[in-house]
Amino acid sequence: MRSLVLPEDIWQCVASFVPSDNIAALISVNRAWYNIVLDARYREIHWDKVDVFMTRTLVRLRTPSIAARVRRLHVRAWFIEYLINKESQESPSYVESSKRWVARHFRMPSTPPRVAPSASGKTSAARDIIESMTQAVRLMTQVTEYSFEWRDLSPTADTLRFLSAARSAFGVSLRKLTLHAQLDNFTSLLSTVDFDNLEELELSFDHDHGVSPHSAALLREAIAPFVNHFRRSIGSLLISSASKADLSPLLHELQEFPHLHKFVARFAFDAEHLSDPRGLVKILRLNAESLSSVEVGRTFAGTSDDTREPPSTWGAFSLVLQDSSAVLSNLEVLRIPALTTFDATLACIRRSGDTLTSLHLVDHFLRDDEVVALLQVFAHRPFDAGLQTLYVGLMNLTVETLDLLASRLPGLRDLNLVLAPTTVQDIVHRDSGPSMFCVTLGVHFYQDWPLQNIGIWEKRFIDTPISSREEKALMEHIARCVPSIQTFKGETKSVGVPCRYWDAS
Missing domain, CATH: 3.80.10 (Leucine-rich repeat, LRR (right-handed beta-alpha superhelix))
Structure with a gap:
């Protein structure tokens, strides 16, 4: 029996009433359902571990019509570093078995692209995987949300090639960018994420092993200009840090964002990690007219000297915040720890008493x-x-x-x-x-x-x-x-x- 001929948007409406577990069984009903099922299956992709599901997905994503369905891509690249380290510690037989496993599940074409050999003269399973990821990303031309967690991954030619491929593919479509990395790796990372139409930006500085003598210059001269570059288009900005570096230089360099409606800040409020909280209040003051949602969170970050507790700067932040009458006014959403006194907290909440x-x-x-x-x-x-x-x-x-x-x-x-x-x-x-x-x-x-x-x-x-x-x-x-x-x-x-x-x- 022929299926009822209806516009595809009608079938989309029908699909919204079908339990998600049952949608896949309807893929053969008609072309509309075929598209609905594939869109649901490939709309959001997570690459965070190497298993059969990931490898099968990678094979399918090398088909342009499938890759074009991806809208959100999340990459946790730590697993690549894990494979590289494991291969370097294992016997040659382990490396060869890993390559056979990858080749079997990836079904690599008979004439694969040339990949530069490693120092030992052989390619590795990890390099085969990241090469396949790069091929798939080049075909993802409709991605609107992209998150990349660098962690401890070394900035090798292979990883930078993958990041550059993402920049080329997502250049026009991307609206939200999320980056997790150690502070020292941001220089390499930022050179590959220049997008034109960014509306949401999230930067998270991961835990590092020590404070670099160049961290202040990096924050002031590289990361701040990168964020300010999107000031005309950004509507949502998140900055979070578990780094041992002092984030004050970054906050003081950020400019006004005319369309910023949401701002999230998560820091350790102490003398080592946020020595001068006035930069944070400055951001809230510059954008007070446009902001409708503000979240301030207190996080934990290891100190450079774990034998002592650095002095808190939460009191200084509370005092400056209380004295800045325009800050936190006319908000709809407010998430904040209590200030040093309840009266100060209440005074700040009253500024949005009509709108919260x-x-x-x-x-x-x-x-x-x-x-x-x-x-x-x-x-x-x-x-x-x-x-x-x-x-x-x-x-x-x-x-x-x-x-x-x-x-x-x-x-x-x-x-x-x-x-x-x-x-x-x-x-x-x-x-x-x-x-x-x-x-x-x-x-x-x-x-x-x-x-x-x-x-x-x-x-x-x-x-x-x-x-x-x-x-x-x-x-x-x-x-x-x-x-x-x-x-x-x-x-x-x-x-x-x-x-x-x-x-x-």
């Missing part, structure tokens, strides 16, 4: 009076959706707290609470009588609160779906009183063993 829809306040457990003060910032917004996502720490969780959240944040969809140590255990009381919280909440019902997700963590400000037994029991308890809740920590809620202290009886 998502607030993540970490590294501080709010007292009851601080909860009241924080929610008061949004109390004047009863006629709009108001705050829709809230992530905060609490010293105490009471029924009165939930009542306050429901009344002051009537449009809240996503609530995430990090509770102080022992709070969850005190509330649940699995091994003793019912807690007052369980008894009191058992007769409450938040019928009109549109909350869809609840997350409970005990003493850890880490956004992970993993839950302890007590955390899950508490989330289930709250969900019984809020019928709109569909997920726990972003995962579809499952019915667990009921808490035997839910009911007053």
Whole structure:
């Protein structure tokens, strides 16, 4: 029977209602389904380990019609370095067996491109793999998102040839670029990633073994100009560092980005890794009018001398941030650790009290009076959706707290609470009588609160779906009183063993 003749966009709409596990079985229905299945299969490619799946995918990606379907390419190149090192340590028989395995799975053509021999006069399995990756990348002319994790990979001629092939193929289509590398490797890396229409840029400086004497010059004279080159087109910028270098020279050299709406900064705020945080505040000030989303994170980075703790610069950052009245104003999304005082934190949040829809306040457990003060910032917004996502720490969780959240944040969809140590255990009381919280909440019902997700963590400000037994029991308890809740920590809620202290009886 002939399939119904419909425009391909109609079939795309139909496919959106088909479970992803069932789509592949429909590849032979018609040409529209053929394209839908192949687009789904090759839209996003991850090269992070050598296995049968990767090698089969590489073979198919050397077909232009297949390679052109790739939209997102993620490369974690550490596995190439691993193969090279392993081959150098193994016997010749291991290297030959590896080459036979690669040849068998890659089905290399009878007249492969010439590859320069290694120092020993022979090609290696690792070089065969990266050569095949290079061939595939040359055909990927529609990639819009590209991430490359360099790690400890040496800047050899083969790796640079691969990166140059990516630059040529993605030059027009690429919109998002993500680079992970040690600081010293960025010079080689940046020479191969000059794209014309970049809208999102993410730079992560990986952990290194020591501070180079040239790191400040590299940041100021190479990396800063590279970032500034895209200032007219960039709408989203992320800079993260686990390096031992001081990132201050880079931040001070960055210019204004007229269309920047999202900025993410993750650093170790101490004298060795961010000696002068005023550069970070400068970026926030220069782009205050365009920014709608800001995330500032505190990370850990090893010091050059592990026997001492470098002085913190978070206090200096807090002070400058508090004094810069235009910074953090009119935001929709704010993720930030608490400043040195709660009053300073609250003053900064008030700058976006009319516009915030998502607030993540970490590294501080709010007292009851601080909860009241924080929610008061949004109390004047009863006629709009108001705050829709809230992530905060609490010293105490009471029924009165939930009542306050429901009344002051009537449009809240996503609530995430990090509770102080022992709070969850005190509330649940699995091994003793019912807690007052369980008894009191058992007769409450938040019928009109549109909350869809609840997350409970005990003493850890880490956004992970993993839950302890007590955390899950508490989330289930709250969900019984809020019928709109569909997920726990972003995962579809499952019915667990009921808490035997839910009911007053």
